Amino acid sequence: MSDAVGDCPATRCLEAALVSNRLAHAYLLVGRDEGAKLALAAALAKAGNCRGDHGPGEFCDTCPSCRQVDAGGSANIRIFGDSAILRIDTVDQFISYASVKTASGCLKLSVFRGVDFFTDVAADRVLKTIEEPVSGNVFLLLSQNSRRVLPTIRSRVQIMKVERSTQEAADLQDATSATGEDACLEVLLEFAKANVSLSETVGRLLRMSSQNSLRDNATAGLQTIALFMNSVLRARGKVSPLAGISLSTEPELARVNFVLDESRVGLFLDHLGERLKHIEQNVNPELVLTNVLLELRRMTTHE
Numbered sequence: 001m002s003d004a005v006g007d008c009p010a011t012r013c014l015e016a017a018l019v020s021n022r023l024a025h026a027y028l029l030v031g032r033d034e035g036a037k038l039a040l041a042a043a044l045a046k047a048g049n050c051r052g053d054h055g056p057g058e059f060c061d062t063c064p065s066c067r068q069v070d071a072g073g074s075a076n077i078r079i080f081g082d083s084a085i086l087r088i089d090t091v092d093q094f095i096s097y098a099s100v101k102t103a104s105g106c107l108k109l110s111v112f113r114g115v116d117f118f119t120d121v122a123a124d125r126v127l128k129t130i131e132e133p134v135s136g137n138v139f140l141l142l143s144q145n146s147r148r149v150l151p152t153i154r155s156r157v158q159i160m161k162v163e164r165s166t167q168e169a170a171d172l173q174d175a176t177s178a179t180g181e182d183a184c185l186e187v188l189l190e191f192a193k194a195n196v197s198l199s200e201t202v203g204r205l206l207r208m209s210s211q212n213s214l215r216d217n218a219t220a221g222l223q224t225i226a227l228f229m230n231s232v233l234r235a236r237g238k239v240s241p242l243a244g245i246s247l248s249t250e251p252e253l254a255r256v257n258f259v260l261d262e263s264r265v266g267l268f269l270d271h272l273g274e275r276l277k278h279i280e281q282n283v284n285p286e287l288v289l290t291n292v293l294l295e296l297r298r299m300t301t302h303e
């Protein structure tokens, strides 16, 4: 497994647990590198179900089972949610998948991203599922920052930090750097302060990320808007401070004139989930972004 995802304590630990048939029923994988956590989940699904000929804890990458994991069509692993948003229907889908029995001898992974955004209600429902697992089921909950995960969840799972080796992380940093994230927030901040026009902001968001397609860029843009809203709330002290991230825009965000009605913000974030769906369905990404930004502007006041 470590060949596939790099050698980190979480990889070694999961591999050892798999080999000795002592996997815990649920893990919280924590780290800012979403790709590393997903790669580890895929490697575990392969190693747990590979039909190839190799040593314990390894996988062949060529058998039908391994290839299905790579193609996203394996019945033994499903990934739910998003790293920036929680949608209620995702919780329903996760619970219904988790209740399906596995074929004997199979390892089935239910992966949930964005556990940082669980509400009490969502956490209760997920915990109920986790605590009465169907045999062969293992749950992987993914978090960017364990301090943002509700204590009820933290106390019931095995927590592991996932990070790539320093060199791998440095290579990735070029592609998706924290500076890029800051730059996106900066654009939104200027928009919220009414210093930049709507069309200019849409244009910037669509060019900002290093993705190739307009659709992917628009998705990244929406995720940045979700991050932006969270950062504003955090800067206002409505959400506990985020360790390990220092956004240069944070002090500025505290001064944006938002109408911070909690219910309104919640509704806005729910809408974002809907909009992400639209983008996936290929509705004009530029139009989707424009509408979301208009909504954002309606929440700001200017003296």
Ligand SMILES: [Zn+2]
Residues within 6 Å of the ligand: 049, 050, 051, 052, 059, 060, 061, 062, 063, 064, 065, 066, 067
């Ligand atoms: Zn295989």
